[in-house]
Amino acid sequence: MDHIYKHRKKLIYFGILPALLLYLAFVIIPILISARYSLVEWNGFSAPKFVGLNNYADLFKNSIFWRSLKNNLIVVFASVLGQVPIGFLLALLVNQKIKGQHFFRTIIFMPVVISAVIISLVWSMVFNYNFGLLNNLLKFVGLGSFIQNWLSNPDIAMFSVAAVIIWQFVGLYFIIFLAALQTVPNDVLEAAEIDGAQGWKRTLYITLPLVKDTILAAIVLCISGSLKTFALIYVMTNGGPSHATEVMAIHMYDNSFNAMKFGYGSAVSIFIVIFGIVLVTIVRQLFARFED
Amino acid sequence: MNNIKNNFIIMMIFALIVVCSGAVLAEDTVELKMWHAWTGQDAFAKEVLLPKIEEFQKNNPNIKLKIQVIPNDNYRTKLRTQAAGGQIPDIMQTYPGSEVQPLVEAGMLMPLDDIINYWTDDLIAKETLKAYTFNNKVYAIPAKVNYTHFAFYNKDMLQEAGYDKWPATYQEFKKMADKLKENDIVPISLGNKAKWVLQSVYFSTIADRVAGADFLDKVLAGEKKFTDPEFIKALNIIKELADNDYFNKDANSLNDMEMRQAFYQKRAAIFFGGAWDIGGVIENAKEQNMNVGIATFPSIVGAKSPQALSGVTGSAFSIRAGLSEAQQAAAFKFLKFFYSEETYTDLLRTGSFVPAQVPLPDDISPQFQSVINLVNEHQIAPVYDAVLPLDLIQIINNGLQSLTAGQMTAEELAQQMQDNL
Numbered sequence: 001m002d003h004i005y006k007h008r009k010k011l012i013y014f015g016i017l018p019a020l021l022l023y024l025a026f027v028i029i030p031i032l033i034s035a036r037y038s039l040v041e042w043n044g045f046s047a048p049k050f051v052g053l054n055n056y057a058d059l060f061k062n063s064i065f066w067r068s069l070k071n072n073l074i075v076v077f078a079s080v081l082g083q084v085p086i087g088f089l090l091a092l093l094v095n096q097k098i099k100g101q102h103f104f105r106t107i108i109f110m111p112v113v114i115s116a117v118i119i120s121l122v123w124s125m126v127f128n129y130n131f132g133l134l135n136n137l138l139k140f141v142g143l144g145s146f147i148q149n150w151l152s153n154p155d156i157a158m159f160s161v162a163a164v165i166i167w168q169f170v171g172l173y174f175i176i177f178l179a180a181l182q183t184v185p186n187d188v189l190e191a192a193e194i195d196g197a198q199g200w201k202r203t204l205y206i207t208l209p210l211v212k213d214t215i216l217a218a219i220v221l222c223i224s225g226s227l228k229t230f231a232l233i234y235v236m237t238n239g240g241p242s243h244a245t246e247v248m249a250i251h252m253y254d255n256s257f258n259a260m261k262f263g264y265g266s267a268v269s270i271f272i273v274i275f276g277i278v279l280v281t282i283v284r285q286l287f288a289r290f291e292d
Numbered sequence: 293m294n295n296i297k298n299n300f301i302i303m304m305i306f307a308l309i310v311v312c313s314g315a316v317l318a319e320d321t322v323e324l325k326m327w328h329a330w331t332g333q334d335a336f337a338k339e340v341l342l343p344k345i346e347e348f349q350k351n352n353p354n355i356k357l358k359i360q361v362i363p364n365d366n367y368r369t370k371l372r373t374q375a376a377g378g379q380i381p382d383i384m385q386t387y388p389g390s391e392v393q394p395l396v397e398a399g400m401l402m403p404l405d406d407i408i409n410y411w412t413d414d415l416i417a418k419e420t421l422k423a424y425t426f427n428n429k430v431y432a433i434p435a436k437v438n439y440t441h442f443a444f445y446n447k448d449m450l451q452e453a454g455y456d457k458w459p460a461t462y463q464e465f466k467k468m469a470d471k472l473k474e475n476d477i478v479p480i481s482l483g484n485k486a487k488w489v490l491q492s493v494y495f496s497t498i499a500d501r502v503a504g505a506d507f508l509d510k511v512l513a514g515e516k517k518f519t520d521p522e523f524i525k526a527l528n529i530i531k532e533l534a535d536n537d538y539f540n541k542d543a544n545s546l547n548d549m550e551m552r553q554a555f556y557q558k559r560a561a562i563f564f565g566g567a568w569d570i571g572g573v574i575e576n577a578k579e580q581n582m583n584v585g586i587a588t589f590p591s592i593v594g595a596k597s598p599q600a601l602s603g604v605t606g607s608a609f610s611i612r613a614g615l616s617e618a619q620q621a622a623a624f625k626f627l628k629f630f631y632s633e634e635t636y637t638d639l640l641r642t643g644s645f646v647p648a649q650v651p652l653p654d655d656i657s658p659q660f661q662s663v664i665n666l667v668n669e670h671q672i673a674p675v676y677d678a679v680l681p682l683d684l685i686q687i688i689n690n691g692l693q694s695l696t697a698g699q700m701t702a703e704e705l706a707q708q709m710q711d712n713l
Contacts (some may be wrong), residue, residue: 022355042396043682044372044373044375044376044394045375045376045394045397045398045400046394046397046398060684085400105432110379124545127545128542129541129542129545130540130542130559132555149541149542149545150545151542151544151545152542152543152544152545152697154697157545184632192324201484224410236545237485237544237545238485238487240484240485240487240544240690240693241543241544241545241693241696241697242544242690242693242697242699242700242701243690243694243695243699243701244697254686257369257373258369258682258686259682259683259685260372260394260682260683261374261683262376275398
């Protein structure tokens with residue numbers, strides 16, 4: 001027996017190899033190259049000048065960077081606390097035997113497959129101060145005092161943008177949860193019902209623990225997705241007004257490709273990687289404790 | 293049956309001829325990769341520059357241009373990024389001053405010494421090529437002069453507010469704007485999402501006038517500082533325009549196209565734009581029966597260069613260093629054809645300003661004639677994002693937005709610029 005297992009292990013490694021090589025070439029090695037660039041001062045043309053950890057020192061001294069980190073955290077929280085629960089609730093609803101299940105499934109998933117640029121343009125129009133749908137709707141129902149300058153007011157622009165991000169990706173988590181819910185065996189649910197666990201109780205004590213792993217995976221996906229959010233905000237507000245919606249990826253892009261500070265830009269991207277790993281580790285630890 | 297066979301043989305022979313002639317052609321053909329940013333929406337590109345490129349290809353079948361068109365906003369980023377990777381095309385549009393400088397310093401572009409006499413000094417004055425001249429060598433020939441500042445105003449709306457003339461002074465302008473606001477009209481339509489509009493269109497001319505047309509050169513030479521009172525005064529004018537609510541409230545979330553739209557839809561009385569807007573404004577005014585006037589910012593008390601008008605040469609092509617002899621000859625041939633006297637005359641006809649000294653054609657439109665007269669009352673002065681280093685452009689673009697959003701004071705922005713110099 002032992003021998004067969006060993007043999008299989010080799011086979012498994014062999015099977016992983018092509019994917020691993022691709023992953024190395026297109027993810028790991030570029031990250032390492034980035035890490036090297038983060039230690040130099042380089043405008044893309046001249047010879048790179050080694051400056052040690054200066055770029056990181058600049059980074060931590062830059063108030064705009066801290067602002068972009070804060071904005072990024074808003075996106076992370078909005079996504080984890082918005083997308084995941086809403087997606088889960090919708091999945092629970094559609095998982096009931098209701099009429100038009102297919103229709104709802106398609107409608108809810110739709111935003112995920114639309115390009116970020118189109119979504120941004122559509123929502124820019126919805127948010128438009130003068131003739132946008134949102135302000136007109138508020139006026140129409142007599143809530144004229146709630147009319148806001150959704151994307152131009154630095155105090156609320158970030159939340160307007162975050163709402164769109166939630167809207168776009170709810171469908172993704174909805175589909176993931178729906179698939180997970182459909183794997184929950186019916187006999188378990190029936191048994192629970194016989195034991196007196198009905199309605200919310202059944203969801204809380206039977207369904208939820210059974211799809212717990214999927215939830216963890218969804219949260220991890222959600223965090224990493226939120227940390228690299230870029231296109232939607234870039235098109236909708238270009239990071240403005242006055243850095244109010246600038247997230248780390250936009251901060252990195254502006255500095256590398258517009259100001260041509262490739263060293264500094266690389267430092268930002270390395271920070272994003274480390275920050276992501278830390279955040280995901282914390283979530284996994286929390287879940288592990290939750291399990292005990 | 294026989295017929296089909298014959299047809300087949302004829303076809304085979306024909307195919308053979310095509311293949312052979314292709315091979316023969318290929319031997320003498322020079323291929324040049326070309327990048328430019330003219331998508332063909334503007335009259336000057338649609339009617340002059342793009343047809344010129346086509347004509348050149350028709351006249352020179354042995355020079356094959358492989359053209360890639362990249363829209364303006366992305367063009368600069370793409371060129372910079374490709375250049376950082378050491379991969380630039382053979383002929384490329386380059387932008388003046390600090391944009392092209394790193395490419396020159398990295399030795400990626402070829403100086404045009406060998407053919408520069410074709411243009412200087414009879415057709416183009418050497419001084420005009422300043423934005424593309426480094427160490428006394430010229431690296432590109434421009435087709436146009438882009439003045440980045442004009443005020444376009446709706447005469448009827450101004451009249452309703454009691455003004456049948458564009459105000460002469462800034463004081464008067466403010467009074468007029470207040471009056472427009474009382475009439476529930478947005479005085480100025482602005483779309484500053486992309487952040488360059490306030491800097492290129494507004495601030496360059498205002499700062500050139502208030503602080504002097506030579507201020508920027510002096511700062512870069514270390515003789516002046518951004519924190520000097522004249523520069524802060526210029527910044528405060530932008531802040532004042534915003535604080536007085538002369539702009540539409542959503543200025544920071546609209547792009548420049550939406551800004552023009554608001555003007556055409558009569559939701560605002562004025563918008564500031566560049567020379568690139570003149571053609572469109574004249575056309576739209578005709579279509580919609582709008583009474584549009586063209587002016588520049590009213591005079592400011594204490595201005596050092598009161599007649600300054602920010603402008604920069606553009607639509608220039610550079611050639612990559614390290615071309616083969618045949619390629620170089622082809623590229624030179626192209627430049628001479630493309631930047632000929634005829635081109636500049638045609639450009640004038642479409643309402644563009646040109647860097648060359650060519651006589652005005654007789655059939656020029658009266659509207660454009662009046663704009664030329666307006667420009668002739670002014671002196672060309674630097675556009676900030678054509679002169680400042682790249683990271684300072686970022687700072688001032690973002691800073692002007694922060695200024696209008698009330699997130700920063702003029703003094704803070706000036707200090708930040710000085711610190712990063």
